Amino acid sequence: MGSAVGLCSSPRAWGCDWNIARLLCFAAISWVLMTQMEVGAWTYHYGDKSDYSWEVARNFCRSFYTDLVAIQNQREIAYLNSVLPHHSTYYWIGIRKINKVWTWVGTSKALTKEAENWASREPNNKGRNQDCVEMYIKRKEDAGKWNDERCQKKKRALCYQASCQSSSCSQRGDCIETIGNYTCDCYPGFYGPECEHVVRCKNLDPGPDCSHPLGEYSYNSTCKFQCQEGFELQGLDMLQCLESGNWTAEAPECAAVKCPALATPGRGGLNCTHWHGDFTYNSTCAFSCEMGFVRNGSETLECTALGQWTGLPPLCEAIKCPVLDSLSRGQLNCSHWHGDFMYNSTCAFSCETGFVRIGLETLECTALGQWTGSPPLCEAVKCPVLATPSRGQLNCTHWHGDFTYNSTCAFSCETGFVRNGSETLECTALGQWTGRPPRCEAVKCPVLDPPDRGQLNCTHWHGDFTYNSTCAFSCETGFVRNGSETLECTALGQWTGRPPRCEAVKCPVLDSPGRGQLNCTHWHGDFTYNSTCAFSCEMGFVRNGSEMLECTALGQWSDSPPHCGAIKCPVLDSPDRGQLNCTHWHGDFTYNSTCAFSCETGFVRNGSEILECTALGQWTGRPPRCEVMRCPKLRGLEPILMNCSHPLGSFSYGSVCRFHCTQGYFLNGTSRVQCQPDAHWSDKMPTCQEEAAPYFKQVLLYMGGGAVALVALLLTGMLIALLIKRLSDKEEEKTLLNPTSDLGVTGVFTNATFDSNL
Structure with missing residues (x-):
């Protein structure tokens, strides 16, 4: 713990910023809670209190121990999984993705x-940037396995203290940590528990120059071999002691340098002396030739230390005559017995076709190296001289003299003229030309005809429709030229363009009007000069414009195209106390428009529900009216008094009638009825019944004074009830009369009954 506290006094020792240093110092001070497992010289360390990011965990391990743990084998994985406690966030180990490669950070x-x-x-790099590795300890699934995670996540640090030192394995092998110890993986050429021994090879015979960096004839010793002048090594000149204890090859030997074997020359002899073997270093050979032949080369050759003879082997060659060349435009045919143009060679001369020989036909090479005569010559055959044709040129190539064998003469004509005859004549071996000289005639163009509906006017300089002829084209009224006005016959026998056509003047294409038809007559093509078009409209539509148009010579129609407009019916209005709903197919109140009529509540339609605009511009009927619904008339008969208001007509929808009785009668039934939208009153008409006072008087006289008090009490109660009812009726009457007073309608109380004859 002393080392951890010392680092906290100097947080920059962690190699990180102040905040991380503070976090690591806190972790170091709390390391008293760390659990340590030690197996021999290799120790594991893990925390059981704090979780860190991968970088912080590694800085911690490197400060107090060696590094985050490096997993070396399955045995180590099994050991860690068995002794480490389970932790929900698991443990960081020393692997990280560097440049997209998973790398052991301790060894790179x-x-x-x-x-x-x-x-x-x-x-799986789930969520991206999962560049660090955790180890599952005592997990239900994949225990001891690894998982890639984001380096910023917090997990327990799993550290190790290495047992290998810089001096381990004698610095001749890799120190490999094991549980409880380490082993040495010796480099090639070394062996032993600490790689302290060096592999040896067998000793070599004295003579080579050797170097022994690790001991005499040991691993990496090298020996170089060389031979005296004139001798060469048979094998490698350098041997090395390998890690297997063997030399790279067998020791070489020295053998005399060999020269190429020599053969006896043709028409000669060979005599050699060999000191170290046939044709080897210091061997000498002497050459000689038969009579009639001379040696070409050195008389004696010697084999040098480089394995080469002191010169090329000589040849025995026959005596030569001067070399003969083939005749110009001739052939040379020789027979050589001992070589080209040697003694006894014979040569025959002949001339090519079209040439004749001047001189001897055969020559022979004598023993003095001279020919029996001078070589002959070959001269070309001649043809008659040719003249230049009229309106043309003559261009000749003379290979052997003017107008001689193989001379070729090409004939050409001036621009606009064509050759009648062969283009080229050649002088044959018989002194005759291959044909007659040609003539130059004017080039012809195809004959032109006047265009249909047009005229043709031509000028010919060298004959009808030949080179330089010009032809002008024109068209009749109402037709226009499609193409060039003037054509000229070119030197290629072609006109400067295609003959033009006289095409009828075009007017703009006409389309059938909407809801109409178009019927055209075309004399010279669709919508061209003199075309006529008639317009008509469908039923229910009327033409607006000219019925017939004609295409003029100016390419314009005689009038603007008409259009078909829908026939209109009279405009309809919504009925009083009703609504109007129309569908416009071709415009407001036009052909095929349909209008539906409806009435407000309390009113009924008198007439057709739907009207349609016909092709004659008339509706299929008269517009309907909305008439108010009427209830049965009420008639009042005494003692009933009736007061009615009629805002929309006598006893019609909305009419209200109120009822009262004359004195001495009371109302039996509703005091008010109203005419409803279905032409029914809201209630039955009431009746008036006679009051009960006279009856009570007779009872009192009969019963005497004892009953007077009781009757008086009953009568008083009935009067109070009637008074309350009368007051209630008057308040209701005021409420009902207020709306009708606004309409200016008043009623009078009359004796009333229902008029069933309404």
């Missing part, structure tokens, strides 16, 4: 395929 070595210990379907 890439993770090999054989050493991978990933959990199933890992690494």
Whole structure:
């Protein structure tokens, strides 16, 4: 713990910023809670209180121990999974993705395929940037396996203290940590528990120049071999002691340098002396030739230390005559017995076709190296001289003299003229030309005809429709030229363009009007000069414009195209106390428009519900009216008094009637009825019944004074009830009369009954 506290006094020792240093110092001070497992010289350390990001966890491990743990084998994985406690966030280990490669950070070595210990379907880089590795300890699934995670996540640090030192394995091998110890993986050429021994090779015979960096004739010793002048090594000149204890090859030997074997020359002899073997270093050979032949080369050759003769082997050659060349425009045919143009060679001369020989036909090479005569000559055959044709040119090529064998003469004509005859004549071996000289005639163009509906006017300089002829075209009234006005016959026998056509003047294309038809007559093509078009409209539509148009010579129609407009019916209005709903197919109140009529509540339609605008511009009927609904008339008969208001007509929808009785009668039934939208009153008409006072008087006289008090009491109660009812009726009457007073309608109380004859 002393080292951890010392680092906290100087947080920059962590190699990170102040905040991370403070966090690591806090973790270091709390390391008293760390659990340590030690197996021999290799120790594991893990925290059981705090979680860190991967970088912080590694800085911690490197400050107090060696580094985050580096997993070396399955045995180590099994050991860690068995002794470490389970923790929900698991443990960071020393692997990280560097440049997209999983790397052991302690050794900077890439993770090999054989050493991978990933959990199933890992690494998956889920969520991206999962560049660090955690180890599942005592997990229900994939225990001891690895998973890639984001380096910022917080997990427990799993550290190790290495047992390997810089002096381990004698610095001649890799120190490999094991549980409880380390082993040495010796480099090639070394062996032993600490790689302290060096592999040896067998001793070599004295003579070579050797170097022994690790001991006499040991691993990496090298020996160089060389031979005296004239001798060469048979094998490698340098041997090295390999890690297997063997030399790179067998020791070489020295053998005399060899020269190429020599053969006896043709028409000669060979005599050699050999000191170290046939045709080897210091061998000498002497050459000689038969009579009639001379040696060409050195008389004696010697084999040098470089394996080469002191010169080329000589040849025995026959005596030569001067070399003869083939005749110009002739052939040379020789027979050589001892070589080209040697003694006894014979040569025959002949001339090519079209040439004749001047001189001897055959020559022979004598023993003095001279020919029996001078070589002959070959001269070309001649043809008659040719003249230049009229309106043309003559261009000749003379290979052997003017107008001689193989002379070729090409004939050409001036521009606009064509050759009648062969283009080229050649002088044959018989002194005759291959044909007659040609003539130059004017080029012809195809004969032109006047265009239909047009005229043709031509000028001919060298004959009808020949080179330089010009033809002008024109068209009749109402037709226009499609093409060039003037054509000229070119030197290629073609006109400067295609003959024009006289096409009828075009007017703009007409379309059938909407809801109409178009019927055209075309004399010279669709919508062209003299075309006539008649317009008509469908039923229910009327033409607006000219019925007939004609295409003029100016390419314009005689009038603007008409259009078909829908026939209109008279405009309809909504009925009083009703609504109007129309569908416009071709415009407001036009052909095929339909209008539906409806009435407000309390009113009924008198007439057709739907009207349609016909092709004659008339509706299918008269517009309907909305008439108010009427209830049965009421008639009052005494003692009933009736007062009615009629806002929309006598006893019609909305009419209200109120009822009262004359004195001595009371109302039996409703005091008010109203005419409803269905032409029914809201209630039955009431009746008036006679009051009961006279009856009570007779009872009192009969019963005497004892009953007077009781009757008086009953009568008083009835009067109070009638008074309350009368007051209530008057208040209701005021309420009902207020609306009708606004309409200016008043009623009078009359004796009333229902008029069933309404």
